Amino acid sequence: MKENDKGEHSMTKDMTTGKIMPMLVQFTVPLVLGNLFQLTYNAVDSIIVGHFVGKEALAAVGICNPITTLMILFLNGLCMGAAILMGTQYGARDYDTLHRQISTTMISGMVFSIILTLICVIFAEPILMLMQVDPSIMQMTKEYLRIIFWGLMFTFLYNFFSSTLRALGDSYTSFLAITVSALVNVVMDVILVAGFGMGVRGAAIATTASQVLAALICLVKISRYPVFHIRRKYLRPDGLLLKEYIGICIPMMAQSIVIAVGGTFVQSHINQYGTVFAAGISAAGKIFSVVETGAIALASASASFVSQNVGARQFERIRTVVKQVCGLSEVTAVVIAIVLLLFGRYILSFYVTDEAVVYAMGNLKVYSAGLLLMYPMYALRQTVQALGNVRVP
Numbered sequence: 001m002k003e004n005d006k007g008e009h010s011m012t013k014d015m016t017t018g019k020i021m022p023m024l025v026q027f028t029v030p031l032v033l034g035n036l037f038q039l040t041y042n043a044v045d046s047i048i049v050g051h052f053v054g055k056e057a058l059a060a061v062g063i064c065n066p067i068t069t070l071m072i073l074f075l076n077g078l079c080m081g082a083a084i085l086m087g088t089q090y091g092a093r094d095y096d097t098l099h100r101q102i103s104t105t106m107i108s109g110m111v112f113s114i115i116l117t118l119i120c121v122i123f124a125e126p127i128l129m130l131m132q133v134d135p136s137i138m139q140m141t142k143e144y145l146r147i148i149f150w151g152l153m154f155t156f157l158y159n160f161f162s163s164t165l166r167a168l169g170d171s172y173t174s175f176l177a178i179t180v181s182a183l184v185n186v187v188m189d190v191i192l193v194a195g196f197g198m199g200v201r202g203a204a205i206a207t208t209a210s211q212v213l214a215a216l217i218c219l220v221k222i223s224r225y226p227v228f229h230i231r232r233k234y235l236r237p238d239g240l241l242l243k244e245y246i247g248i249c250i251p252m253m254a255q256s257i258v259i260a261v262g263g264t265f266v267q268s269h270i271n272q273y274g275t276v277f278a279a280g281i282s283a284a285g286k287i288f289s290v291v292e293t294g295a296i297a298l299a300s301a302s303a304s305f306v307s308q309n310v311g312a313r314q315f316e317r318i319r320t321v322v323k324q325v326c327g328l329s330e331v332t333a334v335v336i337a338i339v340l341l342l343f344g345r346y347i348l349s350f351y352v353t354d355e356a357v358v359y360a361m362g363n364l365k366v367y368s369a370g371l372l373l374m375y376p377m378y379a380l381r382q383t384v385q386a387l388g389n390v391r392v393p
Contacts, residue, residue, distance in 0.1 A: 013027070013168070013169025013170065014169065014308070015027075015091075015169055015304065015305045015308045015309065016091055016308055016309050016311075016312040016314050016317070020305075020317070020320055020321055020324060021324055023305075024301055024305065024321070024324060024325065024328070027169070027171050027301050027304065027305075028171070028297055028298060028301045030171040030172045030174065030175035031166075031171050031174065031175065031297035031300060031301065032294060032297050033175055033179075034174055034175035034178040034179060034297075035178075035290070035293035035294060035296070035297055037175075037178055037179045037182040037183075046058055046061060046062070046282070046283065046286050046351050047350055047351060048189045048190065048193045048194055048203065049061055049193060049199070049200060049203050050279070050283075050351055050352060052193055052194045052197075053193065053199050053200065055275055055276065055279045055352070055356065056136065056137050056140070056275055057137075057140060057199060057200050058279045058282060058283075058351070058352070059134075059137060059275040059278040059279045059282060060137045060140045060141040060144055060200055061144060061200060061203065061282070062278060062279065062281070062282025062283075062285060062286075063128070063131065063133055063137075063141050063267060063271065063278065063282075064141060064144055064145045064148065065263075065267070065282070065285060065289075066260060066263035066264040066266075066267045067127060067131075067145060067260075067264065068145070068148050069260055069263060070256065070257070070260030070261075070263075070264070071116065071120060071149070071152055071155075072155060072159075073253075073256030073259060073260055074116065074253055074256055075109075075113065075116075075152065075155055075156045075159055076159055076163075076256070077249055077252035077253040077255070077256050078105070078108075078109045078112065078156065078159075078160070078249055078253075079105075079109070079156070079159040079160045079162075079163035079164075080163060080252060080303075080382075080385070081245060081248035081249040081252050081390070082101065082102075082105035082109075082160070082163065082164065082167075082245060082249075083163040083164060083166065083167040083303070083304075083307070084167070084248060084303065084307050084385060084386050084388070085101055085241075085244065085245065085248065086098055086101050086102065086105075086164055086167045086168070086307075087167035087168070087303070087304055087306075087307025087308050087310075087311065087386070088307050088308070088310050088311040088388075089101060089311060090167065090168050090169075090227075090308060090311065091307065091308035091309060091310060091311025091312040092311035092312060093311075094311070095227070097241070098227065099227075100238045100241055101238075101241055101245075102164065102227075102228065103236070103237070103238075104237045104238045104241045104242050104245060105160065105164075105245060106160060107236070107237050108237055108242060108245070109156050109160055110153065110156065110157075112156075113152050113153045113155075113156040114153065116152055117149055117150065117152045117153060120145075120149040120152070121146055121149050121150065124142055124145050124146050124149065125138075125142050127145075128141055128142055128145070130268075131264060131267060131268045131271060132268050132271050132272060133271060134271065134274075134275065136275075137275070140199065140200045140201075141200075143200060143201050143204070144200040144201065144203065144204045145204075147201065147204035147205060147208055148204050148207060148208060150208065151207070151208035151211050151212065154208070154211045154212045154214075154215045155211050155215075157215040157218075157219070158177065158211060158214045158215040158218060161173075161215065161218035161219060161222055162174040162177065162218055164222075165218070165221075165222065165225075166300055166304050167303075167304055167307060167308075168225075168227065169304065169308070170225075171300075171301075171304075173217075173218055173221045173222070174218075176217060176221070177213075177214040177215075177217040177218050177221075178214060180213065180214075180217055181210040181211065181213045181214035181217070182210065184209065184210050184213055185206050185207060185209075185210035188202075188205070188206035188209060188210070189202070189203060189206045192205060192206055193206075248390050251390040251391050251393075252385070252390055252393075255393060276355055276356050276359075277356070277359050279351075279352050279356045280352055280355070280356035280357065280358070280359030280360040280363070281359060281360065281363055282351075283348050283351035283352045283356065283357075283360045284348070284359075284360040284361075284363035284364045284367065285363075286351065287340070287344070287347060287348070287364060287367075288364075288367045291336055291340070291367070291371065292374070294332060294336065294375070295329065295332075295333075295371075295374055295375045295378040295379070296378060298325055298328060298329050298332065298375065298378070298379055299325075299378040299379045299381065299382040299383075300382065301325065302321060302322065302325040302379045302382055302383050302386070303382040303383065303385065303386040304386075305318075305321045305325075306318050306321060306322070306382075306383050306386035306387060307386040309321070310386065310387060310388070318387075322379075322380070322383050325379045325383075326376045326379055326380065329375040329376045329378070329379045330372070330375060330376055332375060333371040333372050333374070333375035333376075334372065336368075336371055337368040337369070337371050337372065340364055340367070340368045341365065341368050344361055344364045344365075344368075345357060345361050348360045348361060348364070381393040
């Protein structure tokens with residue numbers, strides 16, 4: 001049954017009508033700005049750890065990246081799958097199903113996050129041994145990783161809230177949450193690592209605390225949205241929706257495994273070349289992670305547009321959206337690649353010095369060329385997922 005509350009979507013954005021490009025830019029800009037603050041969020045750990053603790057600590061943080069990325073991709077898979085369904089339901093104005101989908105996703109996702117946290121904390125050391133981490137940095141790497149793992153619940157909650165809001169046309173809340181939490185992360189890094197000398201433990205605590213704050217900001221904001229005023233009858237998982245949700249999430253999580261296993265395989269071989277080489281590759285990887293968020297922002301915009309228009313059965317509008325997003329993605333990739341090639345060495349000097357910069361810059365050149373394929377690929381992948389086909393991607 002469909003509800004037609006007058007205030008139901010007064011604070012969200014209907015993407016099934018209106019001019020596409022202005023709406024696309026308006027939706028994407030907060031995501032891109034949020035990703036620029038993500039630059040600070042991701043970079044501060046490495047800059048402060050590298051300069052105040054040393055290259056061994058920087059290598060330890062870099063080694064954890066593929067592992068933490070896998071966990072985040074798992075949780076993102078849960079959230080992205082739900083966002084596709086919720087965007088379609090919102091576009092179709094099926095608010096009753098939308099309410100049930102929100103509660104089903106949140107409850108099942110929180111249960112999964114708890115289980116994932118316990119598994120990761122218990123098996124942190126065996127995972128690092130499998131990656132052939134240098135014994136000299138094993139203890140600090142394990143310490144950093146376990147603290148990050150304890151924050152996975154809040155990582156899920158932030159991603160769930162922000163993905164859901166994007167599916168409903170709100171990209172501003174994510175920008176607000178990531179901006180405030182990034183600034184807090186900077187302050188806490190300076191205090192804990194540079195001030196109190198807590199090393200990688202301080203960096204991990206700062207990162208985890210900022211995730212908690214981001215989740216809380218989203219929670220406070222969404223409490224004002226009528227669509228999140230869930231009545232008691234919805235506060236239990238819906239079996240049919242859960243089955244459909246799992247059917248979408250499993251292929252998306254499998255995709256995450258493939259990506260992360262590849263990254264872990266490469267990282268395990270990087271570790272064999274010593275801490276200087278690992279630190280250089282880690283520095284280039286930090287920059288790539290930031291650059292990648294631009295592709296993710298454009299792909300998220302495309303998925304939000306497409307899922308709503310699938311629900312409204314506006315298929316010609318979907319074709320137009322995809323063409324415009326792919327064109328915008330390619331232009332953005334070219335601009336970023338030129339910036340990295342011209343100023344990459346200067347940017348890398350904030351992370352590492354001497355021989356490590358040479359390794360990092362060689363890595364960054366290859367990344368720059370790959371952007372030309374990566375940016376439109378991300379947009380097309382999420383578009384196909386938003387259309388309901390999660391197996392092909």
